[in-house]
Amino acid sequence: MLDWRDRAYPKLIRMRLTYRNIISGIVTLTGVTMLFSCQGNLKEIRALDLQGNDPQxxxxxxxxxxxxxxxxxxxxxxxxxxxxxxxxxxxxxxxxxxxxxxxxxxxxxxxxxxxxxxxxxxxxxxxxxxxxxxxxxxxxxxxxxxxxxxxxxxxxxxxxxxxxxxxxxxxxxxxxxxxxxxxxxxxxxxxxxxxxxxxxxxx
Structure with missing residues (x-):
């Protein structure tokens, strides 16, 4: 006869893995978003620099x-x-x-x-x-x-x-x-x- 803990632990482990995966995915997604956001801002800054009236x-x-x-x-x-x-x-x-x-x-x-x-x-x-x-x-x-x-x-x-x-x-x-x-x-x-x-x- 299985103990109730034997049936609960696999679900708990699966839940922990699932939360860990979700958190990891959010961190990765946030990092990628920031990276593209920074690249976009850098392009805008370069464009402003090229379009400025100041001499080089x-x-x-x-x-x-x-x-x-x-x-x-x-x-x-x-x-x-x-x-x-x-x-x-x-x-x-x-x-x-x-x-x-x-x-x-x-x-x-x-x-x-x-x-x-x-x-x-x-x-x-x-x-x-x-x-x-x-x-x-x-x-x-x-x-x-x-x-x-x-x-x-x-x-x-x-x-x-x-x-x-x-x-x-x-x-x-x-x-x-x-x-x-x-x-x-x-x-x-x-x-x-x-x-x-x-x-x-x-x-």
Whole structure:
């Protein structure tokens, strides 16, 4: 004859196992839920970070030298640079202005200054604004309120008012122009000014 305890203990053991399994399952489920919740929050934080307006880096008293095969090509100076390379369309901004010195193959220097500048990395386009002044190595002087410089095509252009004084004394004031960066191929849209034309005599 079985004792009542012999019949009760298996049920008790089964009940303990069942409760243990339930508690273990709840702990596991809670842990998994927390894990996915943390991963979701991390993704949201990263998304907020990428969508924020803050730059990923700030540089002060910048002095960058660009070289090509050991030869100095350009020297960029600026009090402050904001690096937004973390954006979908990355760019670098110079809110306090910049000065750039360019050197040609004969080491002749041209200088460019502006109150504000922004460089778009994907297009190699530079947008210069506010008191833009360019002195080329042959003494050509350009003054404009805004100037775009396409580095890949070595081309400068604007649709804003501008004034250009050439080395021979010619003066051009107009609303927009396109030119290669040494002004050897210059096309003005609307302009007034003084042009110097050399007369050639037949011998």
């Amino acid at each position: 880096a700030i540089a002060k008293d910048l002095n960058l030298k660009y070289t090509d095969s050991g030869r100095l090509v350009a020297n960029l100076k600026s009090p402050k640079m904001l690096d937004f390379s973390n954006k979908d369309f990355p760019y670098r901004e110079f809110p306090d202005g910049l000065e750039v010195e360019f050197y040609d193959e004969d080491n002749k220097k041209s200088t460019l200054t502006a109150d504000y500048g922004i460089i778009y990395e994907k297009t190699s386009l530079i947008d210069l604004q506010g008191n833009v002044v360019l002195f080329t190595s042959d003494s050509t002087k350009l003054e404009a309120s805004q100037l775009y410089w396409d580095q890949d095509r070595s081309w400068v252009f604007t649709d804003k008012p501008n004034k250009i004084q050439f080395p021979n004394g010619a003066l051009n004031e107009g609303q927009g122009f396109d030119s290669n960066q040494n002004f050897g191929n210059f096309r003005s849209r609307t302009n007034i000014g003084v042009q110097i034309i050399e007369e050639k005599t037949d011998e």
